[in-house]
Amino acid sequence: MSQFAINLLFVGGSFALYIVIAIWARAGSTKEFYVAGGGVHPVMNGMATAADWMSAASFISMAGLISVGGYANSTYLMGWTGGYVLLAMLLAPYLRKFGKFTVPDFIGDRFYSSGARLVAVACLIIASVTYVIGQMTGAGVAFSRFLEVSSDAGLIIAAVIVFMYAVLGGMKGITYTQVAQYVVLIVAYTIPAVFISLQLTDTFLPPLGLFSDHVQSGVPLLQKLDEVVRELGFVDYTADVDNKLNMVLFTLSLMIGTAGLPHVIIRFFTVPKVADARWSAGWALVFIAILYLTAPAVASMARLNLMTTIFPNGPTADAVKYEERPDWIKNWEKTGLIKHDDLNGDGRIQLYNHSPAFAATATERGWKGNELEVNNDILVLANPEIANLPGWVVGLIAAGGLAAALSTAAGLLLAISSAISHDLIKGSINPHITEKQELLYARISMGLAIVVATWLGMDPPGFAAQTVALAFGIAAASIFPALMMGIFSKRVNSKGAIWGMVAGMVFTCVYIFLYLGWFFIPGTASFENIPENWIFGISPLSIGAIGAAINFLVAFGVSAVTEQPPKAIQDLVESVRFPRGAGTAVDH
């Protein structure tokens, strides 16, 4: 059977599984459709949350970025897990007690203002659309490889499938489908990692393999990797970073953003009890950690395997001949995501860091520039092929990558469409629309969001995980502070909250747009996005943390000079702080 047929079998099979479960679960209960996770055990809810949460960014893109950046990109690992601590302690139990379904609902009620509600809707839409751009980039990469087409064609196919998937709608609400998606994606992620860990370090568990000895050379894996990349002019894999401020702020942006993303928060609104909201966050993190503890092992091992493929006789010997290149390079060349340019005409593939510091060595070896461009986002998907694993493992990882991208993209599109049709149109503009009209608006906004995200995804502001990181920065600067102040302060009033959100949001978006293009439209950036241009060395990926600080400061400042919130609101704040009296989440 050809690889193409195997891929089709795995991807088609996994999709069929989700649909069967959706139909079976829906027949069981219609209430499930509304109250996702209502009556579901915290462990199951945790698993479903993990599937919702882990997207193309975690699955496809993150290990690739760590692979290239080494220690410096540990930010993604800490940032995307540490946010759950904030969620469990600062938001989830209280929002569960509050007992409504959407983030704008809470902000609108707590700050007794439809203005605050509208600002929250706007922030939610901007963060979610940015997030979807990242998902589309990742899904496009997966489809282009698996259908053997160009990356742009892959992106358009992904857009069509995501749209159909999201319009099916109710599937998202059904916890068991997400449990199945979690199982598919985690199996797909860990099996190749176990194989590769056994090959390289003779260790079954990849997280332990990362710190074990490399079988072929007998030295620790990370030390071996450092030696190999150093020989080719790259920075050591484990090297410390100089710009610690930026690293701290980037990690903080991701953590705060995690706790401020609407589609994750929603999951905690609907668990049966306040106590369950706390446990659920813990279980979600356990299931997420299985992937996040595997990812750094995948990253380092893939980097070493890549280098060994290109330099089969070690980094000081000749590189592989282009004619004798392995199949995985040929396969990925079709997508345009790997490019070879024989600059020195020797018929070999030199992969190295063409930097001034390495120029002398390069000249000595007759090299005229780096000849192989490898897109970071392909690394996880290509990993089983690079390690010569059997065809079914390659098919499995394609199914896993698509499960991750599609489940999150569909979840976000639903969050966007409900924000527009429910919170914006029904909640503010015209409360009298019928349910049918509401659904129509929901579909239209979903379609619009996909078109915009696909168009911007053609020439994305970064690799999938970087684009997603921008979305986190935006959520960090706008939604998280408003929610937290809504619970922990009785003094912050509607004016404070509105101006805080607006200030944090505008500041963060402007800083990002300056470097990455206005509204992410390619070619409109005001400054080149290089460290020399960043203010105080803070990258656009890290600015969300500063935006959040501005949000807090403005909100407290404005509230201090304006009126106290009404007594009823202070009582509301008081009531969300205590679990007693929490009913089940109410529809409205």
Add this chain to the structure above:
Amino acid sequence: MTVHDKNAEAYWKANLRLIIGSLIIWALVSYGFGIIFRPLLAGIAIGGTDLGFWFAQQGSIITFIILIFFYAWKMNKLDKAYGLDEE
């Protein structure tokens, strides 16, 4: 119900103390050991690199999980102790 008595206030204070304590550990393992203090831990070797690298790529994640479960367990006990649980 509105809770204005001393009991509720004490409960909320205990919760805040627990949160602050947990967040200090949260920050210490990630921003501290994983990033800022990594050079200070450089002497402690672990599998071809140093302890700071381990905290940045594994240790912090494991600590986060322990923290959340500890918080959930402790808070559920506090809920009952102050008579503010859901039953």
